Amino acid sequence: MVKFSIAAVMLLPSFAQQPSTPTWYSLAKLSVEGKGWQKTKSLYDRLPANAEHIVREPVWDLAQDSAGLRYRFMTDADSVHARWKLRKPTLAMPHMAATGVSGLDLYVRDGDQWHWLAVGRPEKPEINEATLVSGLKRGSREFMLYLPLYNGVDSVEIGVPADARFEPAPDRYRSMKPVVFYGTSILQGGCAARPGMAYPSIIGRMLDTPTINLGFSGNGKMEPEIAKLLAELDPSAYVLDSLPNLNPAETAERLDPFVRTLRDAHPLTPIVFVENVTYSNAPYLDDRRAKANEVNALLRREYDKMAAAGDKNVYYVPSSHLLGADGEDTVDGTHPTDLGFLRMAQGIAPVLTRALLK
Numbered sequence: 512m513v514k515f516s517i518a519a520v521m522l523l524p525s526f527a528q529q530p531s532t533p534t535w536y537s538l539a540k541l542s543v544e545g546k547g548w549q550k551t552k553s554l555y556d557r558l559p560a561n562a563e564h565i566v567r568e569p570v571w572d573l574a575q576d577s578a579g580l581r582y583r584f585m586t587d588a589d590s591v592h593a594r595w596k597l598r599k600p601t602l603a604m605p606h607m608a609a610t611g612v613s614g615l616d617l618y619v620r621d622g623d624q625w626h627w628l629a630v631g632r633p634e635k636p637e638i639n640e641a642t643l644v645s646g647l648k649r650g651s652r653e654f655m656l657y658l659p660l661y662n663g664v665d666s667v668e669i670g671v672p673a674d675a676r677f678e679p680a681p682d683r684y685r686s687m688k689p690v691v692f693y694g695t696s697i698l699q700g701g702c703a704a705r706p707g708m709a710y711p712s713i714i715g716r717m718l719d720t721p722t723i724n725l726g727f728s729g730n731g732k733m734e735p736e737i738a739k740l741l742a743e744l745d746p747s748a749y750v751l752d753s754l755p756n757l758n759p760a761e762t763a764e765r766l767d768p769f770v771r772t773l774r775d776a777h778p779l780t781p782i783v784f785v786e787n788v789t790y791s792n793a794p795y796l797d798d799r800r801a802k803a804n805e806v807n808a809l810l811r812r813e814y815d816k817m818a819a820a821g822d823k824n825v826y827y828v829p830s831s832h833l834l835g836a837d838g839e840d841t842v843d844g845t846h847p848t849d850l851g852f853l854r855m856a857q858g859i860a861p862v863l864t865r866a867l868l869k
Contacts, residue, residue: 532673533590533670534671536668538584541583544580544721545581547691553663555665557723565736566736570730573730576659576662577663578699578726579692579711581656581657582667583679584656584669584677585654585676585680586651586671586676587676588649588671588676589645589648590671590672591617591629591670592642593617593641593668594639594670595631595664595668597636597664601613602662604702606701606846607842608705610631610704611659611660611703611704612633613633614630614706615667616706617644617655618655618716619652625655627707628644651676654680659706660701660703684720687747688721689720690714690723690746691723691746692725692750693725693726693731693737693749693753694753694785695727695728695729695730695756696729696755696756697788698726698731698752699727700852702847703847703849704848708853710859711726713853714863720747720867726752730756731752731755732753733751733757733762733765735765735769735772738768742777747780747867748782748783748866748867749773749777749781750859750863751784754786754787754806755788758806759809762810763809766813770813779824781869783825783826783828783863784810784813784825784827785833785859786829786833787802787830788833788845789833790841790844791841791844792844793844803830823869826863826865826866827862832859834851835850835851835854
């Protein structure tokens with residue numbers, strides 16, 4: 512009889528406990544949500560292919576970040592895995608975590624609410640693979656997967672056990688027009704810890720409405736070519752949050768023509784104006800405070816002018832509804848943490864709700 516020592520037995524593989532190899536499904540076969548244009552150079556671009564030779568190069572490069580893009584799917588799996596190929600080698604930034612820049616973010620639907628479940632941590636350039644969650648009770652659930660905020664993807668796959676069901680989620684948003692958000696690095700999602708915490712995405716979950724994130728870090732400058740592109744869309748509302756990228760002279764020059772282009776194309780579509788955030792250190796820095804006050808005054812003047820002319824579909828979000836007065840909700844005085852993004856969403860959502868219900 513062969514005898515084993517206790518130590519030797521402990522080294523034997525426990526085949527009953529080994530996880531099975533997942534079956535992989537390419538999400539490219541599902542409908543990606545959050546895109547404004549379908550004719551894009553790459554599946555995960557945020558601007559149409561013809562914009563490559565229309566917009567400035569930095570805007571085009573940023574349009575290849577997948578901010579706001581997401582998938583919904585159904586599975587009864589007890590574990591969910593992800594495999595995604597990144598476009599850019601930079602996983603993180605000095606002031607923004609890799610999970611937000613290049614990671615994935617998984618939510619599960621619980622009744623009529625979305626609840627966070629897991630994050631996909633990127634560990635290397637190009638192809639990453641991760642177990643997002645395991646140990647779930649078997650049962651059919653709807654999931655939503657957000658793609659990276661400051662990186663792009665070439666492919667995304669979901670893996671589930673071979674005996675699990677995997678299929679597209681019900682297309683409950685087909686008849687709903689999306690809310691189009693346009694703006695800066697803040698709107699794109701800098702510096703959220705994970706993709707689902709960019710404020711347009713939080714608002715999308717709050718209101719259970721489709722959203723399009725057209726934030727372009729450092730380049731939300733209200734240029735005429737961007738206005739023409741946005742005017743091609745047919746949204747339920749426009750949310751304009753560009754002032755942090757504009758100085759007073761640029762705001763005075765560009766704001767009215769930009770808004771006129773949108774209004775001429777969509778006479779009745781609500782336009783929500785969002786003030787420049789009050790920078791966290793502005794109480795102690797006169798130039799920061801003065802800049803925000805100047806551009807906000809110009810924005811208010813534009814809003815008042817349109818309202819006085821009889822436009823009943825303009826709405827306004829003052830800076831007091833955005834970041835808190837405690838100075839505790841940004842990374843660097845400008846870019847929100849997750850707390851800051853939640854506060855921004857809670858300040859903008861009620862105004863946007865009034866616009867959508869009118």
